[in-house]
Amino acid sequence: MSLISESQVILDLSYPDRHEATRALAATLVADGRCTDLDLFLSDVRKREEQMATGLPGGIGIPHARSAGITTPSLVFGRSRDGIDWGAEDGPATLIFLIAAPDGGGEAHLAILAKLARKLMRKEFRQSLTDAVTEAEVVEIVEREVVNA
Amino acid sequence: MKFVGVTSCPTGIAHTYMAAEALEQAAKDAGHEMIVETQGSAGSDPIPQSVIDAADAVVFAHDLPVKDAHRFAGKPTVDVGVKRAISDGPGLIAQAVAAAADFKANPAKAAAAAAAAPSGGLVTKVDSSAGLGTQIRQWLMTGVSYMIPFVAAGGILIALGFMLAQVALGENGAIDITKYDIVAKDAAFSIMDSFNPFSLTMWAALLFRVGVAAFGFLVPVLSGFIAYAIADRPGLVPGFVGGALAGTMGAGFLGGLVTGILSGLVARWISRWKVAKGVRGIMPVVVTPLLSTLIVGGLFVIVLGRPIKALMESLTNGLNSLGVGGGLVLGLVLGAMMGFDLGGPVNKVAYTFATTGITTAGLATNAPQFKIMAAVMAAGMVAPLGLALATTLRPKLFTEPERENGRAAWLLGASFISEGAIPFAAADPVRIIASSVVGSAVTGALCMAFGATSRAPHGGIWVLPLIGNFLLFVLALLVGVAIMAGLTVALKSRDHSPARANA
Numbered sequence: 042m043s044l045i046s047e048s049q050v051i052l053d054l055s056y057p058d059r060h061e062a063t064r065a066l067a068a069t070l071v072a073d074g075r076c077t078d079l080d081l082f083l084s085d086v087r088k089r090e091e092q093m094a095t096g097l098p099g100g101i102g103i104p105h106a107r108s109a110g111i112t113t114p115s116l117v118f119g120r121s122r123d124g125i126d127w128g129a130e131d132g133p134a135t136l137i138f139l140i141a142a143p144d145g146g147g148e149a150h151l152a153i154l155a156k157l158a159r160k161l162m163r164k165e166f167r168q169s170l171t172d173a174v175t176e177a178e179v180v181e182i183v184e185r186e187v188v189n190a
Numbered sequence: 191m192k193f194v195g196v197t198s199c200p201t202g203i204a205h206t207y208m209a210a211e212a213l214e215q216a217a218k219d220a221g222h223e224m225i226v227e228t229q230g231s232a233g234s235d236p237i238p239q240s241v242i243d244a245a246d247a248v249v250f251a252h253d254l255p256v257k258d259a260h261r262f263a264g265k266p267t268v269d270v271g272v273k274r275a276i277s278d279g280p281g282l283i284a285q286a287v288a289a290a291a292d293f294k295a296n297p298a299k300a301a302a303a304a305a306a307a308p309s310g311g312l313v314t315k316v317d318s319s320a321g322l323g324t325q326i327r328q329w330l331m332t333g334v335s336y337m338i339p340f341v342a343a344g345g346i347l348i349a350l351g352f353m354l355a356q357v358a359l360g361e362n363g364a365i366d367i368t369k370y371d372i373v374a375k376d377a378a379f380s381i382m383d384s385f386n387p388f389s390l391t392m393w394a395a396l397l398f399r400v401g402v403a404a405f406g407f408l409v410p411v412l413s414g415f416i417a418y419a420i421a422d423r424p425g426l427v428p429g430f431v432g433g434a435l436a437g438t439m440g441a442g443f444l445g446g447l448v449t450g451i452l453s454g455l456v457a458r459w460i461s462r463w464k465v466a467k468g469v470r471g472i473m474p475v476v477v478t479p480l481l482s483t484l485i486v487g488g489l490f491v492i493v494l495g496r497p498i499k500a501l502m503e504s505l506t507n508g509l510n511s512l513g514v515g516g517g518l519v520l521g522l523v524l525g526a527m528m529g530f531d532l533g534g535p536v537n538k539v540a541y542t543f544a545t546t547g548i549t550t551a552g553l554a555t556n557a558p559q560f561k562i563m564a565a566v567m568a569a570g571m572v573a574p575l576g577l578a579l580a581t582t583l584r585p586k587l588f589t590e591p592e593r594e595n596g597r598a599a600w601l602l603g604a605s606f607i608s609e610g611a612i613p614f615a616a617a618d619p620v621r622i623i624a625s626s627v628v629g630s631a632v633t634g635a636l637c638m639a640f641g642a643t644s645r646a647p648h649g650g651i652w653v654l655p656l657i658g659n660f661l662l663f664v665l666a667l668l669v670g671v672a673i674m675a676g677l678t679v680a681l682k683s684r685d686h687s688p689a690r691a692n693a
Contacts, residue, residue, distance in 0.1 A: 093253075097208075097276055097277065098276075098277045103204050103208075107202075142203050145467050151230075151232040154204070154207075155203070155206075155207040155232040156207075158204045158205070158208045158211070159207045159208065159210065159211040161208055161211075162212050
């Protein structure tokens with residue numbers, strides 16, 4: 042199973058706070074069984090956010106958790122025109138990457154998430170996601186740059 | 191410049207890798223080279239030690255403790271939280287450049303950091319990318335470096351105990367003192383029951399017994415830390431237990447080398463098993479130590495128990511067939527045996543042969559039994575003294591811990607404590623045993639030829655009044671020591687192994 046599908050892309054994410062936004066993003070994982078326990082996953086993500094907010098300079102938010110409620114390493118991508126406060130010092134996040142990993146599990150299949158994390162630091166990668174017009178385009182970019190790279 | 195780094199974060203799936211990417215990019219943009227070890231959930235490939243050694247500075251961007259941080263000890267270090275690396279990679283690289291420059295400009299600071307480095311935790315000197323021969327030497331050196339303080343502390347205590355005993359109890363003091371024990375059936379000899387701060391004898395007994403207790407750790411510590419060098423923490427339990435068994439079975443330090451290497455390999459093998467998630471949690475605490483200790487302990491006792499016993503029996507029979515009148519040849523053989531395994535089975539057979547002899551009732555003062563005892567004692571003093579001399583003559587051929595052990599070995603050798611040579615022999619068995627056997631054999635033969643005698647079973651120079659023909663005894667000893675030191679230096683000079691350069 043790949044990291045992301047079109048249903049895991051929300052190009053117009055408009056929620057006032059990050060917890061609601063996270064719930065909306067996470068909910069996309071339930072339908073195809075990537076997430077089997079939404080509340081558990083959300084509480085795991087929240088715990089991580091409480092340790093230290095995951096907003097990063099440059100309008101990025103990367104809520105993430107390893108959770109027993111997750112079956113497959115997954116990415117949900119959300120884009121917010123107005124931005125959502127994700128705790129970064131330089132302002133709200135416009136690109137949100139919700140990263141979900143199964144609890145425990147082999148190291149090998151977590152390598153894909155490591156690759157994704159490294160890509161997030163690349164300006165070109167972020168720009169191409171900012172510019173993407175359709176959900177299919179986002180999936181295509183992630184597949185090309187992360188999964189098949 | 192060249193940098194290395196470590197990144198980690200609580201979840202281990204995002205920040206760890208983003209920080210690594212940020213650092214590597216920033217370094218590249220600034221024209222430097224950088225390798226980052228990501229200690230995250232996708233497993234981490236340790237940076238080769240050679241790369242770390244070549245780095246100008248280290249960047250730790252971490253929210254979790256850096257694993258095996260000792261590998262980076264002594265390097266200029268920039269230490270920040272993981273988020274700093276993500277938000278300001280270029281700034282951290284600039285800091286690393288400054289730290290490296292500062293280090294170069296202040297050699298005193300650099301030296302202080304390097305000196306402080308080994309105290310940062312248990313240290314192994316193992317470069318896993320090295321060849322097998324080098325790796326084995328590094329394993330042995332790790333065990334030896336932990337054993338040396340035990341040799342020095344225990345040996346000096348025992349020597350001081352002998353010395354005090356001679357003062358307190360007269361010319362048989364160093365012999366009588368061994369009747370005392372921490373706990374003894376006869377309360378008069380039990381230090382625990384009868385210690386009296388005004389009794390010099392009790393102090394002597396205390397020093398001696400505490401020293402003996404320290405010596406009880408020699409083989410287990412050697413074995414345990416060889417295993418630790420191979421397998422990291424999982425190696426400790428089988429290594430120590432195996433070493434203790436080797437000690438109990440009289441297998442000496444050679445037995446300890448076997449249990450150490452075996453334990454390390456077994457523990458490393460077991461700790462790499464792919465196991466079900468439920469079992470993984472109890473692997474390091476229960477499963478690995480349990481299985482590896484059982485395997486190593488069982489194998490050692492079952493497989494090597496009888497051969498060691500058979501070896502000792504056949505050696506004893508051989509000596510008995512030579513008989514106490516064996517003269518020069520007997521001295522040569524006994525000397526070689528004393529120098530061979532320094533407290534191991536072969537050494538023990540020779541020593542027991544001598545000490546059993548002198549207990550024969552009604553011996554004349556120049557009976558062959560006393561000559562044998564003198565030959566055995568002199569031969570047993572050769573290895574530590576020969577190595578003390580070798581480290582003094584050619585310090586560059588030895589590691590710093592070995593040189594320090596060499597200084598203690600003067601006193602240990604003079605006190606007939608052969609264990610003073612074990613650290614050298616354990617680190618470099620072939621060369622040291624070869625020189626020790628030759629030097630000790632020469633001393634044993636000369637001592638017999640000169641007709642020196644000893645009525646004391648141990649004590650070295652502290653039982654001087656009990657040695658007949660003392661000057662010839664010393665002459666025999668000095669010749670052997672000179673030969674041993676010469677051979678050690680010659681054999682070691684021919685070898686420019688990287689083990690010593692690293693250590």
